[in-house]
Amino acid sequence: MRSWSGRTLAISASAAAIALALVGQASAQKAYGPGASDQEIKVGNFVPYSGPASAYGIVGKVEAAYVRMLNDKGGINGRRINYISYDDAYSPPKAVEQTRKLVESDEVLFLFQTLGTPSNSAIMKYTNSKKVPQIFVSSGGSKFGNDPKQFPWTMPFNPSYETEGRLYAQYILQTLPNAKIAVLVQNDDYGKDIYKGFKEGLGDKTSMIVAEAPYDLAEPTVDSQMLKLKASGADVFVNFATPKFAAQATRKLGELGWKPVHLLNNVSASVGAVLKPAGFENAQDAITLTYVKDPTDPAWASDPGIKAWSEFMDKYVPDGDRTNALTVYGFAAGQTLEHILRQAGDNLTRENIMNVATSLKDFSPTVLYPGIVMSTSKTDHFPIEQMQLMRFKGDRWEADGPLLSAQGKH
Template identity: 45%
Template sequence: MPKAATRSLNAKKVPQLFVLSGATKWADPQKNPWTMPGMAAYESEGVVYAKYVLQAKPDAKIAILSQNDDFGRDYVAGFKRALGAKAASMIIAEATYETSAPTISSQLSTLKASGANVLFGVVLGKFTSQMIKGVAEIGWKPELFFVPTSASSISFLEPAGLDNAVGLISSSNQKDTMDPQWADDPGVKDYFAFMKQYMPNADLSNSNYAAGYHYATLLMTVLRACKDDISRDNIMRQAASLKEIKLPLLLPGMAVTTGPDDYLPFQQLQLRRFNGKSWVGFGDVLDDR
């Protein structure tokens, strides 16, 4: 959403609930009290990856490749924040790329030469494929290799070769409705029943449908809490006072909590690892609270 639109809507006191972006700028209740994000913050995701590195490999030598924009900077900021004082010694190499760049091969070669054994790639789109394939082509085998949730789509992994993506780590807070492990889950069953009734011809392998359903259930929670008062003020009041709300497609152990000074509804994530066919969750729920 453009900043100009946000300023205008805030000036007119129009609620903008659950903006589908993890950019930190959308979670600023002091500056934009009528704008609330709907995704885990990019910074929070960076925090979760760093927490895992500290647990699993406290002596890690870390290399970071990031997109040179707010997207990349938010992830790196959260990652470094969670590493704390250890960031200076654990991060031994950093490189960035421009979205207009044709390739990122030179950055990968430089990062490999640093001797890093952990790679955090804050990449998007074609650069996801390029990074995964490029790391394999130069014979680099990081012990821990992270990509953002937004880069974890199979459509990005396939051009790189699924075998090259084995072991890749990302995160999620939502059940994968196509994963057999959730076949008997009541929330997933309700989702499929809804789709069968209202969108019977939809391609259910498209995760955007599940995401839309997921965020719609959150919005419904807010509207129901408003009861008979659906004024703008009350809508924002209820959206900013959610307490441990469970959603049908939210992973077990997670809940939505917001406050007047904390507009981030999702601050919990579970890591997941690619096994060559699908993403498999592992470990405990991690958070940025």
């Protein structure tokens, strides 16, 4: 009996030692950077909740609400997400200030969905020098994805603005080869980026542009610009404006009785935030490019992705405008954040977050337009490279033609 008990004791001791070793090994496999622990993951963000681009504030609110939903479900791998979102008022100096606060005081693990081309341009060198992931930037600025060698810690969420501009030019060349084009363009990094792509897309046909009218964010209206553009005799109006000014311009089309072919950039294609205030009658037959499902389109009424978004909105953003596609965009971004954190597992270092973000393979948030997927690599930081041409009819956008692929055209 003694010998049997001794054997049992020895086996038990051995099993305990193995178990302890396994526990130790599991613990050793956990790796944390700043802002990460067994209990919490700190994620930093800024959005213009105030100022001339405050229409984008809803994006930050939806993303914060998505994080609340995740935390209500127990967080990610047992960890609560602390989503710290500040107002930068669409001001680059303010964005720099808020970024330093997020990195140096709040000590976030990474920045996610910081919004705006000018603001992200202002912090890009800083985040890369500090080796802080600045991922899925809420912008399609070409600089955020075009040079991963120089800026390996930065990557965008949106399709390239340059590519979007090229696709509008391609549409004009194919369908309106004799067009006279008038362009309203925001006088900042965003406007310059999409306009650059547009001109490149026209190639040796840039003489088709008969008038251009830049505006500054500090201006109260674009009425004088619209008067100038109409006077040019143009029959195509290219609206490269952010929501407040895009709505003003669209409304002015109606007031002036000017009926050109209207190309409206994606950032201002929201039915609720732009076209409804502008007056649906002034937006008829406008053309845009998109990559998320439009919540106003009855074609998606029974779509599982839109249903999930709708249930989320009911519970977490009950006062949100259901006609505002920016809420769908925020939901897609929230799903992307969830995916990145789940894939990172217990390796919550800045290096691994960046590794996961640059290793997407056909990931598709449920509210992306059918057929569009997100893929990235160490040498290709643009996750979305397809867009769908849409035409505004009645009170909603309708698909017009097949998906347009922008692969390799940043």
